[in-house]
Amino acid sequence: MRYLSLTLVLAFLAMPVSGQAFMTDSGTAEFESSVPLHSFVGTSEVLVGRIALPDSTVDFYLDLETLDTGNGKRDKDMKKTLDTDEHPFAEFFGKLVSPFDPDGGQQEARVVGSFSLHGVTREVEVSGTLEPTANGLQLNAAWELSLEDYDIVPPKLLIIKVDPIQQVRISALLTPESGT
Amino acid sequence: MRIALLLFASILLVSQAAAQMDRQRADPNRPVDELFWSTAVIGTSSVxxxxAGDLNYSIKHAFGLVSSGIENLYGVDGSANIRFGLDYGVRDWLSVGMGRSRFDKVYDFRVKANVLRQTVSGSSPLEVAVLGDVGITTIKNGFSFTDRLSYAGMLMLGRRFSDRLAVQVSPTVAHFNTVFIARDGDGNVVEEENTHIGVAVAANWRLNELFAVVIEYVPVLGGRSDNTTDAVSVGVDIETGGHVFQLFFSTSDWLTEQHMLARNDDDFFAGDFRWGFNIHRTFAF
Incomplete structure (x- = not known):
């Protein structure tokens, strides 16, 4: 009887936590980079992320070798610049600090946490939108990223230097975590 | 005791909720870094x-012999061979290309296919590619179309051994439909062979993200044309982001695989080498 009641209590505790966590492994991440007279976009469709509403945890990461700029040679150069052998992921781990109503519509969302890239971790705040849908949570966010903040030397195309400020966008539909 | 267990379980659940996900690579069987920065080792093709969709423009340039001295600016004034090339990635594993060399006014057409990619997981330990090239000399000499043709076939076996070292071994066959028998200046008969078989050996040692040292040795196995020698080249690759520059010393002033294997007649260790450069630029379409 003691173990049964303990099991029930544990199950009760577990339900709200896992029941309100959302995941994706197929989100979209983009960066836009520019050199004089030219810009290009790198895209990945394998952004992995998880949002747990009970404790407001937000956890995202991207395998940087999945970024595709549409030019194989440039992709290889980019991976060298980012040193993806040593630091394969861009990752964020933090908290949703803005109020969120699971029954509301599209809402402004603000997260604060650690963003790691190229072996450097910095505290960042990112704003975006979060929208409950029939299939889960739709997340959209965009921010500027300074390569120099992460000890990344902007690559050069001959003597023309790539803009050290990159525009980053992510978009993902997070579905209720399986098993809930 | 029960309260302690509940407390422990609650802490466990909360900590699990707040834990980071395990970071997993999207493709554990992804290919290793490219073995060579460009599609050419120096004179021969690399793996x-x-x-797909990339267009590579290349210029290969080989000057006269360095041993020609200062009066010829160490070969710069000498007869230079130049090859302009265009190659296009049809698939990530398949490219087609064409080029035009100054010597013998040769147009050549090529296909290169990667049939196996070395993976970081070790599931595939080798990079394997095949190359086929057909050359057509367009000198006005009254020869028929068939007589003008030459061919190269290469099986390229490459392996990246470390972040710095990559090695390629390439059994190669070269065939010329037309060869000549002539007398040299001393009256000796010089006879050419139609077919040459060799094994090109190449290595790339990365010094850093910008520079790499490259060597290439193209020995002929078995019968060969008179007065020919094994081609040797030593160079430096410079990766600028967008362009790859190759600066080299080479015995060979021939710029296709079949000519390099069958026609090289200078001896590196006798001081008979020339300097040259290749430039590669890749565009996306």
């Missing part, structure tokens, strides 16, 4: 291929 590196173009990605």
């Amino acid at each position: 590196t291929n173009l990605s």
